[in-house]
Amino acid sequence: MSSTRGGRRTGRKPGIARRIKLWVRGTPPRRKYTWARRALQLVLLLLFSFQFLVSGVIIKGSLASSRLFEGHVPGLSAIEMMDFFAWLEQAAATHSPSAVSIIAVAVVFILYMLLLGRFFCGWVCPMDLLFSLFERKFTRMNAPPLTRPHHYGRVEGIIPLLLMLVYLALSVILGQPFFTSISPVASTTKLAAIIQGIIYNIPGAAVGLALSWATLTGIALFVNIIAEYVFGVKRLWCRFICPIGNIYGFIANRYSPLRVKVVHPEKCVKCNVCSMACPMSIDLVYYIANGRDIKDYRCLHCGRCAEVCPYGVLSLGFRLPKPAGQKTGGVREEGYWLEHP
Amino acid sequence: MALAAPVAHMLGEGQDENASWGRGEDYYEYFIVDNDKEKLEYYEALGVILEYNGRKCVANPLVPDKCIAYTKRYEEDRFRFKPPAASPDFYSRCIRCGLCYFQCHYMGYNAIRLASLRDGLKAFGTPIIDDHIRHPCTLCMECTRVCPTGALERVLEEAKERARKKERKQGKETFDRTIIANYPDLVKKTRMGVALIDPDLCWAWNSGDCKSCAKACPFGAEVFDFLFTPWGVHTRVKAVVRDDGTIETKCVGCGLCVAACPVVGSAIHVLPEEEFVRRYRNFKNTGMSYEEYLKKILDVEDHDPFKAVLRAMEINNVFLLDIRGIKKEKIKTELAAERSLGESKTT
Numbered sequence A: 001m002s003s004t005r006g007g008r009r010t011g012r013k014p015g016i017a018r019r020i021k022l023w024v025r026g027t028p029p030r031r032k033y034t035w036a037r038r039a040l041q042l043v044l045l046l047l048f049s050f051q052f053l054v055s056g057v058i059i060k061g062s063l064a065s066s067r068l069f070e071g072h073v074p075g076l077s078a079i080e081m082m083d084f085f086a087w088l089e090q091a092a093a094t095h096s097p098s099a100v101s102i103i104a105v106a107v108v109f110i111l112y113m114l115l116l117g118r119f120f121c122g123w124v125c126p127m128d129l130l131f132s133l134f135e136r137k138f139t140r141m142n143a144p145p146l147t148r149p150h151h152y153g154r155v156e157g158i159i160p161l162l163l164m165l166v167y168l169a170l171s172v173i174l175g176q177p178f179f180t181s182i183s184p185v186a187s188t189t190k191l192a193a194i195i196q197g198i199i200y201n202i203p204g205a206a207v208g209l210a211l212s213w214a215t216l217t218g219i220a221l222f223v224n225i226i227a228e229y230v231f232g233v234k235r236l237w238c239r240f241i242c243p244i245g246n247i248y249g250f251i252a253n254r255y256s257p258l259r260v261k262v263v264h265p266e267k268c269v270k271c272n273v274c275s276m277a278c279p280m281s282i283d284l285v286y287y288i289a290n291g292r293d294i295k296d297y298r299c300l301h302c303g304r305c306a307e308v309c310p311y312g313v314l315s316l317g318f319r320l321p322k323p324a325g326q327k328t329g330g331v332r333e334e335g336y337w338l339e340h341p
Numbered sequence B: 001m002a003l004a005a006p007v008a009h010m011l012g013e014g015q016d017e018n019a020s021w022g023r024g025e026d027y028y029e030y031f032i033v034d035n036d037k038e039k040l041e042y043y044e045a046l047g048v049i050l051e052y053n054g055r056k057c058v059a060n061p062l063v064p065d066k067c068i069a070y071t072k073r074y075e076e077d078r079f080r081f082k083p084p085a086a087s088p089d090f091y092s093r094c095i096r097c098g099l100c101y102f103q104c105h106y107m108g109y110n111a112i113r114l115a116s117l118r119d120g121l122k123a124f125g126t127p128i129i130d131d132h133i134r135h136p137c138t139l140c141m142e143c144t145r146v147c148p149t150g151a152l153e154r155v156l157e158e159a160k161e162r163a164r165k166k167e168r169k170q171g172k173e174t175f176d177r178t179i180i181a182n183y184p185d186l187v188k189k190t191r192m193g194v195a196l197i198d199p200d201l202c203w204a205w206n207s208g209d210c211k212s213c214a215k216a217c218p219f220g221a222e223v224f225d226f227l228f229t230p231w232g233v234h235t236r237v238k239a240v241v242r243d244d245g246t247i248e249t250k251c252v253g254c255g256l257c258v259a260a261c262p263v264v265g266s267a268i269h270v271l272p273e274e275e276f277v278r279r280y281r282n283f284k285n286t287g288m289s290y291e292e293y294l295k296k297i298l299d300v301e302d303h304d305p306f307k308a309v310l311r312a313m314e315i316n317n318v319f320l321l322d323i324r325g326i327k328k329e330k331i332k333t334e335l336a337a338e339r340s341l342g343e344s345k346t347t
């Protein structure tokens, strides 16, 4: 591997310090969106994990259900939140939607379903943070088919939906919320239970608990890593298995005001840098060439594509849905993505 | 459920949601005197030694052909309970969010722990209360308040609502958690288990004057009954088992009494309802119901002082003080009790 310094190729392997620096900087360099969302993910994870230090007044619970600012919200005991898919599974398991949780789930519904789309995955979920530590940040266009940026086919697009139905069916059969019970997303944010268990010597099982949750998170991570490095499927977990993000993706990403906007399609030179940087293997040039905003169900609204584009073609922000048929501009060039085998 | 069972089985113990931590079927231990020559000779002289599995044990004066049995220590006879007011379809409703667990911790009680995989796939992630001695539930009902799904029902709010309607109370409310006891249906909803006192281990059934459990109980005399006799302040939990297996009692099984009992390993244990009915109907495998067993004790105390002394002073107290021990610091008021403890074993 050679590196570039001062515009010249040095022909030598970079030193360890420089490699760390490069790793932190990212290639292409990380900019505001990535740093902002990493900060948000980390802060949320820390708030969840050390909630007991402030008796849970800031945040309490886990990503399955949480309470914000207990006792400090005028007129309410707290801002309640409950995961939408957990609510669906619970409805399936009890054969009727629960009325008790209606406010909690409404908050989440408005936030993600109506406003932010799959923002949850890119900015809140600790698993995204964890996965990103071990995955390739930049995918070449000649990588294996499911790794390289591509537009999803019919089969690929239906698998997550089918899995969601399977989870709901299993919830009915087993009589308990299936995915929610074993979800590593909620488990990881329940880290506080383990820390508390050790510090305060709470009855039993702090170790058992730690092992159980490490197992769940570990399985998700393991599956994801094996899929990427052995089978060449990038982000298997988030693209296919996890229903929490996919349900926002399939429903909300189609119309959510927060989206990756194609603001200057005429400036795009089809360098594919955005596509190659996308953690979810989305072929952005397909959208740019079609002059559409990115409404792909896979899009995490992470803004990586926007920040790596050298020409400012894309931007992450709010835009209300355009009337059908109206395009942002730009020319479609049939088959250009087939040029990259 | 059908599919989960084999998987849960593979994952080890505890598929039964109320499975005991105790080993095996036998929740009683016997007064074995094999290794204690002094006691063996003493009880042989009194003629109360029986053979049990090739070992020598002390007989029960009430049932002379049976060894006297004591409820095992709490650590070997504890059960997993769901938090108070768990709805009938608890496992379908609970989304394993942990809010109840965190809330219990912030209240400072730490009664709840979250189930790990060892507790079975079904229970995994749900709240469990299973350490009454160190961390009993105080019935603060905060966990039911924060539960987002109705897996824990808000019975305290319900009770307050009803009380407010009845008393037309306005403004700041003064109701506390014990108003739940006014509404039998809410008590039934809240119930985790029912407490059962072992009269052979209980200090108050063996010449003492203790009442620690009744003092600790949030419902006090609504749940406990006392009979003042020369043989101690006989204390019992008011509970009646009907023929159809339902239990009529105001005890909700919080476990505060278990924590308060000065006998090491506690003479009062909270049992799941089925287990309570089982032990109630055939107490200590004597064929007598709990009720009959207590009656028999009172009967003996009234009509057979020698047997009563033998039972209380010579056998039960020896077991209580020498083998189990009594936690002196848990007995708050009774001078007499403290005096009578003398130089006996205290832990």
Ligand code: SF4
Binding pocket: A120, A121, A122, A125, A126, A127, A128, A185, A237, A238, A239, A242, A243, A244, A245, A246
């Ligand atoms: S798909 Fe699931 S695991 Fe992946 S980032 Fe979204 S919520 Fe997290």
Ligand code: SF4
Binding pocket: A260, A277, A278, A279, A280, A281, A282, A284, A294, A298, A299, A300, A301, A302, A303, A304, A305, A306
């Ligand atoms: S399309 Fe852009 S914002 Fe969406 S996941 Fe890919 S890089 Fe992130």
Ligand code: SF4
Binding pocket: B083, B084, B103, B104, B107, B109, B110, B111, B112, B129, B136, B137, B138, B139, B140, B141, B142, B143, B144
């Ligand atoms: S009612 Fe019991 S289990 Fe619930 S928070 Fe209070 S002490 Fe904990």
Ligand code: SF4
Binding pocket: A065, B093, B094, B095, B096, B097, B098, B099, B100, B101, B125, B126, B127, B146, B147, B148, B149, B150, B151, B152
């Ligand atoms: S708060 Fe309710 S839903 Fe959450 S873990 Fe406890 S019982 Fe389950």
Ligand code: SF4
Binding pocket: B194, B195, B213, B216, B217, B218, B219, B220, B223, B237, B250, B251, B252, B253, B254, B255, B256, B257, B258, B270
């Ligand atoms: S008798 Fe014991 S378990 Fe029952 S309510 Fe009273 S303190 Fe709680």
